[in-house]
Amino acid sequence: MxxxxxxxxxxxxxxxxxxxxxxxxxxxxxxxxxxxxxxxxxxxxxxxxxxxxxxxxxxxxxxxxxxxxxxxxxxxxxxxxxxxxxxxxxxxxxxxxxxxxxxxxxxxxxxxxxxxxxxxxxxxxxxxxxxxxxxxxxxxxxxxxxxxxxxxxxxxxxxxxxxxxxxxxxxxxxxxxxxxxxxxxxxxxxxxxxxxxxxxxxxxxxxxxxxxxxxxxxxxxxAESGELDYRLVTSDPAEARRIAEEETSLTLVAGRKQAAGDKPALVVRGHEAEIDDLVRRLVGAGAAIRELGPVVPPLEAAFLALTGADDQELTR
Ligand SMILES: Nc1ncnc2c1ncn2[C@@H]1O[C@H](COP(=O)(O)OP(=O)(O)OP(=O)(O)O)[C@@H](O)[C@H]1O
Ligand SMILES: [Mg+2]
The missing domain is CATH 3.40.50.300 (P-loop containing nucleotide triphosphate hydrolases)
Structure with a gap:
């Protein structure tokens, strides 16, 4: 040693x-x-x-x-x-x-x-x-x-x-x-x-x-966290949803309840690079990005993934 x-x-x-x-x-x-x-x-x-x-x-x-x-x-x-x-x-x-x-x-x-x-x-x-x-x-x-x-x-x-x-x-x-x-x-x-x-x-x-x-x-x-769920708020939610649905590498996560007063948000699951691509497309289509961030912090997500807990279920 x-x-x-x-x-x-x-x-x-x-x-x-x-x-x-x-x-x-x-x-x-x-x-x-x-x-x-x-x-x-x-x-x-x-x-x-x-x-x-x-x-x-x-x-x-x-x-x-x-x-x-x-x-x-x-x-x-x-x-x-x-x-x-x-x-x-x-x-x-x-x-x-x-x-x-x-x-x-x-x-x-x-x-x-x-x-x-x-x-x-x-x-x-x-x-x-x-x-x-x-x-x-x-x-x-x-x-x-x-x-x-x-x-x-x-x-x-x-x-x-x-x-x-x-x-x-x-x-x-x-x-x-x-x-x-x-x-x-x-x-x-x-x-x-x-x-x-x-x-x-x-x-x-x-x-x-x-x-x-x-x-x-x-x-x-x-870096072990892999795919994460990202919460996305834009100036044009309908257009953002349409573009996100076209991105085959991303998954739109359904079923997340919005609290009263919440800004209309999309939750998309993917790798960081795929989220980057989505942002480029949204901005190109004239939608402003108002909020974007992982629903669960990457370290916590890695912890949950590696210890066998289902992070997606836990955050719902
Ligand atoms: N003296 C002991 N006798 C019997 N089982 C024990 C003993 N000490 C620990 N264990 C068992 O060994 C396993 C590991 O326990 P340990 O206390 O090391 O976990 P831990 O990671 O410190 O947990 P925590 O986050 O709750 O503090 C557990 O299943 C525990 O029940
Ligand atoms: Mg202990």
Whole structure:
């Protein structure tokens, strides 16, 4: 494997009773990358992150973390940190006390300035001395991230870290993770939000029922969406319909209900290049294009197509 790989996994398989949670999963994450795991509920994201954190052991396959075969060393001591499902904390202690206790449990003595800095970075500076019992879901997520950052990890594993975060919190977390990756650390995180992953990740791995159905740059995933439904509003709906019907490579999608007050819109299904041709013809025929865009964003459409969901049905 490459000396610069943070994770190198081959044929990882994990079985719980009669459930195959992961099947022959390969994963390569270079050092310094932010890598997203995405997939429907039950796809195996948490199971895979748990294997990377050393919380459980694969039934089959090989896994190397930061160049060391997993199982050879204790993850935390080895520069790996993070959480799965949701981060744990001591509810009776304040945010600051949680971090100082955790640091001393790990045998680390941290200057109080370090802890203050961490709390500020995750947006908990103002509530640093409040007990965690009264924290909201988003505040607990932020504390979990601070706890994971405490040991200055070289590999950070986060299971849905944006869960429960407001837009400002999400931006703060994105900034923390981007800074960490810029400093050479690797981040692997799961999310259900394709748009969040697209904004943050260099590459994503898409899991469906325990198998990898895509791994690579987000731009490549977007290209997998193939045909999409586009909503089209023009200055001449009747002419637009006539021309769209003549375009044999396009399908006019029927049955979409228009809400009262909606502008009369056509929904046409096709590839991007075919939609381009339609636009050229419409403009040539004197119809102005007032609105044109995919009904479902391309990333989401690729997700639905690759995970076996019927996007066209879901959007109706
Ligand atoms: N400890 C366990 N015992 C039995 N089955 C389990 C266990 N952990 C996970 N599974 C099963 O393994 C499969 C994958 O679960 P996992 O939690 O990894 O999915 P996920 O992608 O994280 O889903 P979600 O998006 O809902 O968090 C599911 O079918 C789940 O029921
Ligand atoms: Mg999960």
């Amino acid at each position: 490459s000396a610069r790989a943070a994770v190198h996994a081959r044929s990882l398989t994990k079985i719980f009773g009669d459930v195959i949670a992961l099947e022959d999963v390969d994963l390569d994450v270079p050092a310094g990358q932010i890598h997203g795991l995405v997939g429907p509920n039950g796809a195996g994201k948490t199971t895979l992150l748990g294997l990377l954190l050393g919380l459980s052991v694969a039934d089959k396959g090989t896994l190397e973390i930061l160049g060391v075969p997993s199982g050879d060393v204790l993850s935390v001591a080895h520069g790996v940190a993070g959480f799965v499902d949701s981060p744990g904390s001591y509810p009776g202690l304040t945010a600051r006390q949680n971090l100082t206790s955790l640091a001393s449990l790990r045998g680390e003595v941290r200057a109080s300035g370090d802890i203050d800095d961490l709390l500020d970075r995750v947006g908990l500076g103002e509530v640093a001395d409040d007990t965690v019992r009264g924290f909201s879901l988003g505040m607990r997520q932020r504390l979990g991230l601070a706890a994971a950052l405490l040991g200055k990890p070289r590999l950070l594993i986060l299971d849905e870290p944006a869960n429960g975060l407001d837009p400002v919190g999400k931006r703060q977390v994105h900034q923390v993770l981007t800074d960490l990756a810029d400093s050479g650390a690797t981040v692997i995180l799961s999310s259900h939000r394709m748009d969040d992953l697209a904004a943050l990740c260099d590459e994503v791995t898409l899991l469906a029922t325990g198998r990898v159905v895509f791994s690579g740059p987000v731009s490549k995933l977007e």
